[in-house]
Amino acid sequence: MQSDLTVAADDAARLVPTLSAVAKRAGVSPITASRVVRTPERVAPATRIRVEQAMRDLGYVPNLVAGALASARTNSVGVLVPTIANSVFADTVQGLSDKLEPLGFSVILAQSGYDPAREERMLAALLSRRPEAIIMVGSPATEGGRRLLRRARIPVVETWELPEHPIDAVAGFNNCEAGVTVAKHLIAQGRQRLAFIGGDDPRATRRWSGFRDEIRAHGLPEPRRLILPHDATSGVMAHASLPGVDAVFAASDAHAIGFMAGLRTAGLLRSGPAHEQPVAVIGLGDLEMGRLISPSLSTIGVHGREIGGTAATLTLERDGERCVDIGFELLLRESG
Amino acid sequence: MQSDLTVAADDAARLVPTLSAVAKRAGVSPITASRVVRTPERVAPATRIRVEQAMRDLGYVPNLVAGALASARTNSVGVLVPTIANSVFADTVQGLSDKLEPLGFSVILAQSGYDPAREERMLAALLSRRPEAIIMVGSPATEGGRRLLRRARIPVVETWELPEHPIDAVAGFNNCEAGVTVAKHLIAQGRQRLAFIGGDDPRATRRWSGFRDEIRAHGLPEPRRLILPHDATSGVMAHASLPGVDAVFAASDAHAIGFMAGLRTAGLLRSGPAHEQPVAVIGLGDLEMGRLISPSLSTIGVHGREIGGTAATLTLERDGERCVDIGFELLLRESG
């Protein structure tokens, strides 16, 4: 009796009410209150209504961390991106989150900042929250990261790439092939002195290698590669470092738009069609902005949101094809 | 004894090891193993090394959901944005996440999609994970949402606005004043027929009302307001709906850039300075792209990342000023 009173006092004094407090108020056992939240159809309507009223009275908000511990289901998904400020990744996060949120999953977001050590730390941090799946852009940069993911024994979706030996599932496209496609197009257009600008992350590097190899295969002069920080403004000055170049493949639309700003200043940009451009420019990402500027930006379109949506599906359905090539498309507009 | 054996067998068979398994392997009690993780300085070096080795051997990853339940600290922060695909909000998320991640906090991300009902659902979903603070863009659109936040008794930071009656803390700027500033500038430039384009969310509406009131105060013709979906492309056709207008304030840079694309098509865009533009355009957000296009976009710069960083600080420090005005600046370039 004493202890009962104590518990009652505790419950009343609590800032946030528990399931037991709700149950007590409704005159049922805690497990019945739990069922009202999780499987209402298994509770008699009269009881249900009484419990629901008690919940409203107390302003009950379920404690999912307790629920997760008890049920071994956290209903959360860990998402690791290089940076959320890059809108192509933001699109991917939106795509997956739009699919997962309605199902009651929460997104735990982490950023690696393109830094392998930080990536591994963030993977460990994510896994310590026991997400039911991990979705990441790219593949783990470190062996430690791979090991963590394998040992976690949960679905892992690598995106934006098509790794040869995926940890589990993949939703991406062939970055190397994208580089090849751009090179082929520029060469067919009669461009001779090609260059590549962009970051030095694994995906950009794959695009570069496809691009370079295709150019070599055509016997054209070795292309230059200019490594830039991950912001558009860095592209503005790139032109000065690439004298004589008549076509550029930028690893991202942001870099492409920055580069075009530099060309404009140098008087090397026309508002006409691609063949009139002194320097052709192809981006990657199909940013909305690229369509709106003049000259409009030719680009490799990559369906960031669909990558996210597909990744979400892959975390939910454990059978079926585990490696989805979302593909890409060459979108030709005025810049190249 | 029997039960001991059973436990040992369980631990060995487990997919993911627990603290007890680590402790057993190191020959210490679970609490000592826990201390090695949380307060290593309180454990004798020899013991610590033994436990650390056991952790490495087993590939132990702490279970923060159990830890959170036991300690009543989740080390997580809930973040609610209208959409992560809008890069100004992505900047804010990056700003806060860069500050919180090094401190061991995880970011739980939710999107409201500008929908009050969804916002309230997502707030409840966030709170059920017992975050130690909530950071959101704007204020709750529903009374239910406000009540949830107040009852949660955790720090709540509203951002991108300066509400009169904040729930707790604020990191934002005066949207209304931004509209006034733009109106003043355009009027001083001699513009007469002004219009506003953008969404109808609370922040855009505040910008509009400041803009409109200032125009009225000058006795100029009543400005038009065109409500658009939240994407840049919707701005392209806006010009057709605003005949005779000689200046436009767009609630976001994306809309501004879309609108400029429409002007360009209509032959109403010059590459020269502001006073040569048949239609002046001012955006809001200071997107990197706005600086790179031609004519470069005049805009209200709003420091999205700093808003996030300040919001993070406000969640961590519960004393001191709880209402921070980050301010904004009028950045004049070529478009207006």
Added chain:
DNA sequence: TCTCGGAATGTTAGCGCTACCATCGCCGAT
């Protein structure tokens, strides 16, 4: 020699919830 204090470690008792099984009526079929 004895005490005292502090460092190192252990014991106990939950955190709030759910899995699992048990119980209790009550129905229709036999």
Added chain:
DNA sequence: ATCGGCGATGGTAGCGCTAACATTCCGAGA
């Protein structure tokens, strides 16, 4: 009337960890 079966509800135990309080041991100081 008996019984299986089913719907509604409850009891028990525990998820993996940590707070709060023991306990042990050792050396310094009286």
